[in-house]
Amino acid sequence: MIYVCGIIACSSQRHQRVAPILKAGLSRLEYRGYDSVGIATLDASLIIKKDAGKLDEVDKKLVLDSLPGKIGIAHTRWATHGPPTSINAHPHVDCKEGVAVVHNGIIENYIEIKTFLISKGHAFKSDTDTEVIAHLMEHHLNEGENSLEAFRKTISSLKGTYAIALLTASDPQRIYFAKKSSPLVIGVGEGALFAASDIPAFLDQTKKVVVLRDGELGYFSSSELYIEKDGVQVKPRITTVNWTPEMAQKGGFPHFMLKEIYEQPLALENTLKIREESLEKVARLLLSSEKIVFTACGTSFHASLWGYHEFLRKLDKFILPVISSEYSHYLHLIDENTTVIAVSQSGETMDVLKFVAGVKKRDAKIVAITNVVGSSLAREASETLYMQAGPEIGVAATKTFTGQVLMMNLLSIVTQYFEGLITHQEYQKVMRSLAELPSIISRVIRTVEPRARRIANEIKRSKSAFYLARGHNIPVAMEGALKLKEIAYIHAEAYPAGESKHGPIALVEPDFPVIFVAPRDEDERRILSNVQEMKARGGKIILVTEPNSILIEHAHHSFVLPYPRSIYYRPIQNIIPLQLLSYFTATARGLDPDKPRNLAKTVTVD
Ligand code: M6R
Numbered sequence: 001m002i003y004v005c006g007i008i009a010c011s012s013q014r015h016q017r018v019a020p021i022l023k024a025g026l027s028r029l030e031y032r033g034y035d036s037v038g039i040a041t042l043d044a045s046l047i048i049k050k051d052a053g054k055l056d057e058v059d060k061k062l063v064l065d066s067l068p069g070k071i072g073i074a075h076t077r078w079a080t081h082g083p084p085t086s087i088n089a090h091p092h093v094d095c096k097e098g099v100a101v102v103h104n105g106i107i108e109n110y111i112e113i114k115t116f117l118i119s120k121g122h123a124f125k126s127d128t129d130t131e132v133i134a135h136l137m138e139h140h141l142n143e144g145e146n147s148l149e150a151f152r153k154t155i156s157s158l159k160g161t162y163a164i165a166l167l168t169a170s171d172p173q174r175i176y177f178a179k180k181s182s183p184l185v186i187g188v189g190e191g192a193l194f195a196a197s198d199i200p201a202f203l204d205q206t207k208k209v210v211v212l213r214d215g216e217l218g219y220f221s222s223s224e225l226y227i228e229k230d231g232v233q234v235k236p237r238i239t240t241v242n243w244t245p246e247m248a249q250k251g252g253f254p255h256f257m258l259k260e261i262y263e264q265p266l267a268l269e270n271t272l273k274i275r276e277e278s279l280e281k282v283a284r285l286l287l288s289s290e291k292i293v294f295t296a297c298g299t300s301f302h303a304s305l306w307g308y309h310e311f312l313r314k315l316d317k318f319i320l321p322v323i324s325s326e327y328s329h330y331l332h333l334i335d336e337n338t339t340v341i342a343v344s345q346s347g348e349t350m351d352v353l354k355f356v357a358g359v360k361k362r363d364a365k366i367v368a369i370t371n372v373v374g375s376s377l378a379r380e381a382s383e384t385l386y387m388q389a390g391p392e393i394g395v396a397a398t399k400t401f402t403g404q405v406l407m408m409n410l411l412s413i414v415t416q417y418f419e420g421l422i423t424h425q426e427y428q429k430v431m432r433s434l435a436e437l438p439s440i441i442s443r444v445i446r447t448v449e450p451r452a453r454r455i456a457n458e459i460k461r462s463k464s465a466f467y468l469a470r471g472h473n474i475p476v477a478m479e480g481a482l483k484l485k486e487i488a489y490i491h492a493e494a495y496p497a498g499e500s501k502h503g504p505i506a507l508v509e510p511d512f513p514v515i516f517v518a519p520r521d522e523d524e525r526r527i528l529s530n531v532q533e534m535k536a537r538g539g540k541i542i543l544v545t546e547p548n549s550i551l552i553e554h555a556h557h558s559f560v561l562p563y564p565r566s567i568y569y570r571p572i573q574n575i576i577p578l579q580l581l582s583y584f585t586a587t588a589r590g591l592d593p594d595k596p597r598n599l600a601k602t603v604t605v606d
Pocket of ligand 1: 297298299300301343344345346347348349352395396397398486599601602603
């Protein structure tokens with residue numbers, strides 16, 4: 001079984017019981033998985049409550065808050081193989097129920113370990129790889145090791161990826177933890193310490209964090225933190241994050257997705273704060289490279305495609321966009337003269353990390369564009385550009401897409417300046433104009449929302465939709481289609497508008513939604529014939545365009561966005577109506593856009 005999961009652990013002298021804190025943390029980690037949940041606390045002995053289902057459902061049945069104890073661990077799970085059942089839910093325990101463990105990742109050698117432990121008389125209850133960790137710890141404790149040594153030995157036997165938190169009755173004040181390739185952060189509060197897959201899980205308790213690195217393990221109590229790597233003690237690197245707990249909450253919106261759509265002006269403002277030196281360093285790296293390769297998955301890939309179109313139009317170089325999971329087919333093109341721009345909101349997407357690991361062996365330079373400080377991707381890269389969009393909880397990426405596109409634009413502008421393609425005056429003018437972007441986006445969101453809501457009601461029963469565009473608008477159409485698919489479960493296809501006549505148009509019948517991303521650029525006239533051919537077959541034409549477009553009179557609905565001061569506004573403002581259209585279509589269909597079926601926010605498996 002493999003998982004994408006969230007874990008949280010807490011030891012506190014400040015609270016009567018840690019169970020409510022763990023439950024609150026789980027609710028903020030549900031984006032990492034939500035098919036089963038469980039909590040273990042240690043009072044006089046270990047007490048465990050767990051079951052299959054979303055947190056609210058399990059809580060209704062088991063009243064998770066009621067667990068006693070000032071120390072505990074908790075888990076929310078997302079299974080990709082095998083049924084989500086109560087037995088397979090974490091925490092997992094050893095034979096004597098003296099050890100409990102939660103884990104995110106994959107123990108690749110769990111079958112060998114399990115076989116060994118069975119030969120020593122251990123009895124297993126679940127089908128999971130995780131359970132071996134609890135039994136292995138028990139095995140070393142039985143051999144007379146103290147808890148720390150038993151934990152060290154346990155971890156040293158594991159192959160694969162893991163973020164682990166472990167409770168043992170043999171050492172009731174401490175939580176043991178270890179990290180390799182799966183994210184794990186420690187929160188340092190007054191009289192209470194935490195470990196979690198992500199900072200928002202404990203952000204209401206503390207803003208002081210230690211981002212653990214691969215190979216680190218240790219323990220914490222309510223007042224002590226010990227970390228080591230390769231047997232040598234490591235001084236905790238405590239940093240203070242500036243996110244408020246409210247930023248990680250819904251802030252009055254019915255869903256995180258809508259809240260995050262509305263947060264885009266603020267997120268863009270933060271992205272604009274990036275230091276020019278950071279952009280300059282990357283621009284120089286790009287200009288000194290023979291080849292530039294963009295890589296990412298999902299929404300981040302669409303942002304990369306925008307970057308690809310933008311750089312292709314400006315630079316005379318070999319430039320290639322590659323979906324990260326396809327990396328093995330492109331490796332031979334990548335060498336020491338290549339800079340790879342790896343884009344990942346989470347910085348933890350396994351496909352991206354594997355791509356990066358592969359191209360590093362070929363001496364390529366790595367630039368990361370990510371939202372998560374200290375993420376695995378950031379640590380692998382020689383240069384990192386942080387979007388600073390704040391935590392994104394909704395599974396559907398929204399504010400991080402516009403942040404990534406803005407980052408691509410900033411990078412392109414600086415690169416053009418260094419290449420002598422624009423003068424200093426032009427450079428300053430375009431940079432200054434971008435300062436207005438957040439307030440324009442804020443206006444766009446407010447003005448298009450009512451129309452998006454109305455159109456969503458009209459298309460909510462559609463089985464399929466097309467998203468059409470030309471040239472550099474195609475990535476935005478692709479992103480619009482992905483949003484509709486993933487949260488409204490309506491089949492949506494994006495392709496270059498001129499392709500319709502080669503097949504797809506056969507699907508068009510009365511009321512079939514055809515959404516055109518068609519700003520007033522050089523392709524406007526050519527798009528007109530595509531609009532007409534779709535309309536002639538009964539297609540419902542929905543347009544994203546700008547004032548006085550020749551297309552408006554042919555459309556059933558038009559989102560007319562402001563004529564942009566700079567072409568760099570376009571992808572960012574054009575995606576807004578498409579994000580809202582998907583959101584309202586999902587809610588009109590009675591779906592929860594924050595928890596789309598079969599998806600997890602961070603995909604740490606390949
Ligand atoms: O964290 P990342 O940006 O690497 O995630 C990549 C994709 O998994 C992600 O964009 C996914 O496609 C989202 N569900 C899109 O809304």
